[in-house]
Amino acid sequence: MAAPIDLHEVAEREHEARFRTRWRVKACSSTACLSAGAGATIAAMQEACEGDDLSLEAQVVPTGCMGLCSAGPLVRILRRGGDTHMYQKVTPEAGVEIIRSHVENEQDVPEYKLNQDIPFFTSQQRVVLANGGVIDPDRIESYVAHGGYLALEKALTTMKPKQVVEELRLSGLRGRGGAGYPTANKWALLAAADSETKYVVANGDEGDPGAYMDRTIMEDDPHRVLEGIAIAAYATGADNAYIYVRAEYPRAIERLDRAIRVARRNRLLGRDILDTKFSLNVEVRIGAGAFVCGEETALMASVEGRRGTPRLRPPYPTEAGLWGYPTMINNVETLANIAPIINNGGEWFASIGTEKSTGTKVFALAGDISNTGLIEVPMGTSLRSIVEAIGGGVPDGRTFKAAQTGGPSGGCIPAKFLDTPVDYESLRELGSIMGSGGLIVMDDEVSMPDVAKFFMQFSMDESCGKCTPCRAGTVQMHNLLQRITDGRGTRQDLRDLEHLCTVVRDASLCGLGQAAPNPVLSTLTYFREEYEELIGVEVAHG
Amino acid sequence: MSDTTTRRAAEASNRPQGNHPSGDNRFELVDKHLKRGRYAQDQLIETLHVAQDVFGYLSEDVLIYVARALRLPPSMVYGVATFYELFTFEPPGEHSCTICTGTACFVKGADAIVQGVSNKYNVPAGQTAEDGSLTLKTARCLGSCGLAPVVVFDGEVMSHQSLESALAVVASAVGGGS
Numbered sequence: 094m095a096a097p098i099d100l101h102e103v104a105e106r107e108h109e110a111r112f113r114t115r116w117r118v119k120a121c122s123s124t125a126c127l128s129a130g131a132g133a134t135i136a137a138m139q140e141a142c143e144g145d146d147l148s149l150e151a152q153v154v155p156t157g158c159m160g161l162c163s164a165g166p167l168v169r170i171l172r173r174g175g176d177t178h179m180y181q182k183v184t185p186e187a188g189v190e191i192i193r194s195h196v197e198n199e200q201d202v203p204e205y206k207l208n209q210d211i212p213f214f215t216s217q218q219r220v221v222l223a224n225g226g227v228i229d230p231d232r233i234e235s236y237v238a239h240g241g242y243l244a245l246e247k248a249l250t251t252m253k254p255k256q257v258v259e260e261l262r263l264s265g266l267r268g269r270g271g272a273g274y275p276t277a278n279k280w281a282l283l284a285a286a287d288s289e290t291k292y293v294v295a296n297g298d299e300g301d302p303g304a305y306m307d308r309t310i311m312e313d314d315p316h317r318v319l320e321g322i323a324i325a326a327y328a329t330g331a332d333n334a335y336i337y338v339r340a341e342y343p344r345a346i347e348r349l350d351r352a353i354r355v356a357r358r359n360r361l362l363g364r365d366i367l368d369t370k371f372s373l374n375v376e377v378r379i380g381a382g383a384f385v386c387g388e389e390t391a392l393m394a395s396v397e398g399r400r401g402t403p404r405l406r407p408p409y410p411t412e413a414g415l416w417g418y419p420t421m422i423n424n425v426e427t428l429a430n431i432a433p434i435i436n437n438g439g440e441w442f443a444s445i446g447t448e449k450s451t452g453t454k455v456f457a458l459a460g461d462i463s464n465t466g467l468i469e470v471p472m473g474t475s476l477r478s479i480v481e482a483i484g485g486g487v488p489d490g491r492t493f494k495a496a497q498t499g500g501p502s503g504g505c506i507p508a509k510f511l512d513t514p515v516d517y518e519s520l521r522e523l524g525s526i527m528g529s530g531g532l533i534v535m536d537d538e539v540s541m542p543d544v545a546k547f548f549m550q551f552s553m554d555e556s557c558g559k560c561t562p563c564r565a566g567t568v569q570m571h572n573l574l575q576r577i578t579d580g581r582g583t584r585q586d587l588r589d590l591e592h593l594c595t596v597v598r599d600a601s602l603c604g605l606g607q608a609a610p611n612p613v614l615s616t617l618t619y620f621r622e623e624y625e626e627l628i629g630v631e632v633a634h635g
Numbered sequence: 636m637s638d639t640t641t642r643r644a645a646e647a648s649n650r651p652q653g654n655h656p657s658g659d660n661r662f663e664l665v666d667k668h669l670k671r672g673r674y675a676q677d678q679l680i681e682t683l684h685v686a687q688d689v690f691g692y693l694s695e696d697v698l699i700y701v702a703r704a705l706r707l708p709p710s711m712v713y714g715v716a717t718f719y720e721l722f723t724f725e726p727p728g729e730h731s732c733t734i735c736t737g738t739a740c741f742v743k744g745a746d747a748i749v750q751g752v753s754n755k756y757n758v759p760a761g762q763t764a765e766d767g768s769l770t771l772k773t774a775r776c777l778g779s780c781g782l783a784p785v786v787v788f789d790g791e792v793m794s795h796q797s798l799e800s801a802l803a804v805v806a807s808a809v810g811g812g813s
């Protein structure tokens with residue numbers, strides 16, 4: 094067996110290589126920027142830097158997401174020991190021009206310059222996404238140079254499994270998949286389970302339309318996810334782990350697969366990790382397009398190669414999970430928080446955010462908003478500062494109508510609640526949920542019954558068919574919404590719709606069905622007049 | 636994964652003679668995957684992915700082949716394959732047009748693009764045109780919400796689309812439509 098990686102030596106070598114050239118150019122190569130043409134820009138800049146006159150002056154590093162997807166392709170140029178300049182909408186020609194201008198004349202290029210002092214950047218606090226736009230996701234050395242795997246080393250060599258769970262309890266971290274269950278409780282349950290075989294599963298089945306945080310984490314920082322899984326397995330006594338990823342994310346699958354191979358070769362996974370007695374086998378499992386597989390019991394069925402239908406709980410996965418063995422399922426973003434917590438301590442983490450919702454949350458900001466992209470803010474940040482300051486408000490002179498969180502399981506939050514702090518409890522009180530982090534802004538042109546119908550169609554299509562309230566109820570609710578939005582609805586239809594909402598919510602087997610009525614309920618609560626107008630009820634305006 | 640397998644499939648089908656007992660060399664690629672997974676039954680979904688990559692779709696023959704190899708009842712293999720959205724049982728069209736219908740794309744008007752392309756080429760979403768020229772698909776969410784509405788034509792992601800721009804791209808590859 095090869096010797097394990099020497100983290101400190103690799104980090105040092107990497108730091109030396111970093112100062113090989115006077116300038117370093119970081120180019121975002123995440124999906125959004127690639128669709129905007131980053132591939133050609135990066136190729137052109139690399140070619141320019143390989144030429145004789147620039148080869149000793151600048152190097153190009155492809156990185157993960159820099160956040161402001163609507164301004165892509167994004168490029169950052171850093172002077173050794175000096176300033177950083179950021180550029181937007183960088184074409185291949187502009188990329189070369191920017192490098193030449195900096196290297197040869199020490200001049201920036203105002204035409205493409207992106208001001209980094211805008212709230213979009215200054216109001217964020219990056220913990221989970223700290224490496225996004227910084228490291229090269231394909232190189233473990235780059236991750237190690239930014240403190241990668243130090244948390245695993247610390248946990249394995251200086252902490253007992255119980256201490257790791259205790260540190261997590263101090264941090265107050267709650268599940269980032271949406272429900273917000275305290276992560277330390279889950280870990281403690283698995284740790285207490287009496288079994289030779291235990292499993293840890295990372296849930297990367299990010300199915301909510303409008304959410305792409307987990308994809309970005311898996312693509313941009315795959316080793317961070319692996320490190321979180323390894324620490325989780327150590328703390329709970331598991332020796333096998335799966336990462337369940339949607340098939341719609343081929344780049345994430347490819348990068349995780351490669352990261353697992355490289356980590357194994359460096360003795361960060363596999364047998365006797367870092368020469369300790371801890372061993373862990375990690376495998377990627379691929380979904381095949383079923384939203385319900387984000388539900389943990391359905392996910393386990395899918396990992397076993399079966400139809401992804403949920404089952405009743407209890408027994409909970411920590412009692413009887415994969416193949417009947419105790420199993421713990423954590424969301425990808427949850428696991429990405431583990432390494433920073435171990436490195437900096439649970440108290441540090443608990444100092445970010447609010448008392449009950451600690452840490453940060455990543456949101457995918459999209460819809461009718463100026464700055465679309467990926468943001469990370471402390472829990473408890475107000476919806477207003479996310480939409481207006483970070484998001485830059487609603488464009489084209491239109492006004493904000495609602496923010497949708499939690500996807501098909503969440504709800505629409507109207508303008509009057511813009512000052513609500515974004516945390517698990519506050520959002521639930523408003524009839525929505527934190528969800529996995531999709532945040533879609535809608536302007537005054539969007540019809541709320543249409544939005545409700547859109548989500549109901551989603552839930553109807555994705556209902557797995559196992560239990561009747563969800564299978565039949567979502568179809569009936571969709572029919573009613575179709576009638577209402579067509580202008581053929583009656584008062585009775587509206588009453589039936591409200592009745593079905595409670596039936597489906599109370600009687601469905603799993604979270605998909607139980608939460609399917611949420612978009613209808615929340616739009617009925619806040620935008621009832623739109624429904625009534627459609628069924629011809631006189632509405633008192635004003 | 637997909638790229639390499641497709642390349643391998645091309646290499647395999649270019650070979651003059653099939654060494655596989657079935658006479659179709661593409662089964663060798665499925666075999667290779669099965670072997671690597673030690674014929675474990677929990678590899679079913681991964682195996683179906685590989686088979687679909689290699690053959691383009693899952694025919695009855697392929698499903699039975701996978702069932703036998705993994706020693707699973709064909710009913711279970713069929714049940715799993717039909718449960719998941721991404722498996723398809725018809726040969727795909729020459730070109731594919733996938734329109735994202737996630738929330739952000741919905742807010743930005745993706746529905747009109749689906750309707751427009753569907754009407755012009757007389758192909759319902761999720762199906763292939765009768766002449767086999769175009770497969771029209773909708774996607775739940777491609778996770779590129781900052782680029783909404785998103786259309787993927789023959790694997791190329793195109794951002795901020797309108798019905799006109801989408802139709803123009805389809806027309807340039809497929810032709811005028813009816």
